[in-house]
Amino acid sequence: MTEYFGTNVEAIFGSMPERFKPDQVKDVDVTIGYDITGDGGGKWVVTIQQGTLKVEKISGDMPPCSVVVTANAETFVGGTLGKIDLATAMSAGKFKVNGDISIMTGIVPKAFKKFRIAGDDQKAEELISLKTATSIDQRFATGPHMGRWFKGLKEKKFYVSQCPSCGRTQVPPREVCAECVVRSDDFIEIGPKGTVANMDIVYYASPDPLTGKVRSTPYVTLYLWMDGSTPGECLSFDLNPKDTHRIKRGMRVRPVWNEIRTGGIDDLLYFEIDD
Numbered sequence: 290m291t292e293y294f295g296t297n298v299e300a301i302f303g304s305m306p307e308r309f310k311p312d313q314v315k316d317v318d319v320t321i322g323y324d325i326t327g328d329g330g331g332k333w334v335v336t337i338q339q340g341t342l343k344v345e346k347i348s349g350d351m352p353p354c355s356v357v358v359t360a361n362a363e364t365f366v367g368g369t370l371g372k373i374d375l376a377t378a379m380s381a382g383k384f385k386v387n388g389d390i391s392i393m394t395g396i397v398p399k400a401f402k403k404f405r406i407a408g409d410d411q412k413a414e415e416l417i418s419l420k421t422a423t424s425i426d427q428r429f430a431t432g433p434h435m436g437r438w439f440k441g442l443k444e445k446k447f448y449v450s451q452c453p454s455c456g457r458t459q460v461p462p463r464e465v466c467a468e469c470v471v472r473s474d475d476f477i478e479i480g481p482k483g484t485v486a487n488m489d490i491v492y493y494a495s496p497d498p499l500t501g502k503v504r505s506t507p508y509v510t511l512y513l514w515m516d517g518s519t520p521g522e523c524l525s526f527d528l529n530p531k532d533t534h535r536i537k538r539g540m541r542v543r544p545v546w547n548e549i550r551t552g553g554i555d556d557l558l559y560f561e562i563d564d
């Protein structure tokens with residue numbers, strides 16, 4: 290049997306019964322013909338009928354089918370494994386579907402578990418579930434401007450850069466004023482209180498890509514005009530969860546500091562309503 294990508298056409302059809310998910314196709318009644326050309330090819334007829342499956346290798350002419358797939362063996366195996374892009378193969382005429390294409394795009398993916406080469410299950414499982422966070426011992430250089438910001442947080446202060454040309458503040462500080470394109474090495478202290486310019490209330494949080502953990506929702510990210518900063522230059526930061534259902538635009542907020550401060554982002558816990 291000629292192999293492609295470490296497997297062959299027979300293995301794909303041979304594994305169909307164990308990959309079949311009858312519950313998914315209880316009301317389905319279709320016949321799919323496969324005309325696989327080239328070394329290791331052949332003709333197969335796959336019948337799905339009210340949750341039952343029949344896979345037959347045939348010789349001679351293809352009987353009437355709901356849909357017929359024609360491909361050479363290499364394209365068929367590569368496409369099944371996801372090693373060959375079937376949309377590209379179709380536009381190149383190497384993978385043809387005659388008949389009701391929705392059977393191939395809708396019913397077949399539902400009716401069968403993905404085909405995997407024996408022994409690759411473990412590998413595939415490892416790829417989709419990362420259970421531990423990678424820890425790399427590294428020293429992260431903040432640079433002078435962010436260094437000043439973090440040093441300020443340790444002292445419960447907000448230091449930002451102020452452009453010597455236009456006077457606007459950048460929160461947190463940046464080395465160059467993005468509007469004047471001049472170095473911005475002067476620092477001023479702003480805050481510590483601010484006014485809520487806008488906010489995001491998040492109900493569906495994305496999982497952390499490293500740990501898979503999802504923070505509890507809803508949570509609020511505030512966009513703040515800090516006292517003394519240029520209007521329009523917002524600091525975005527979390528809101529104390531206790532204020533989630535009371536917060537409104539225009540409200541005054543104050544920072545809540547971590548008791549133990551090390552010159553990092555965790556020095557500032559969140560902002561809360563200043564009342």
Ligand SMILES: [Zn+2]
Binds near residue numbers: 452455456466
């Ligand atoms: Zn400027």
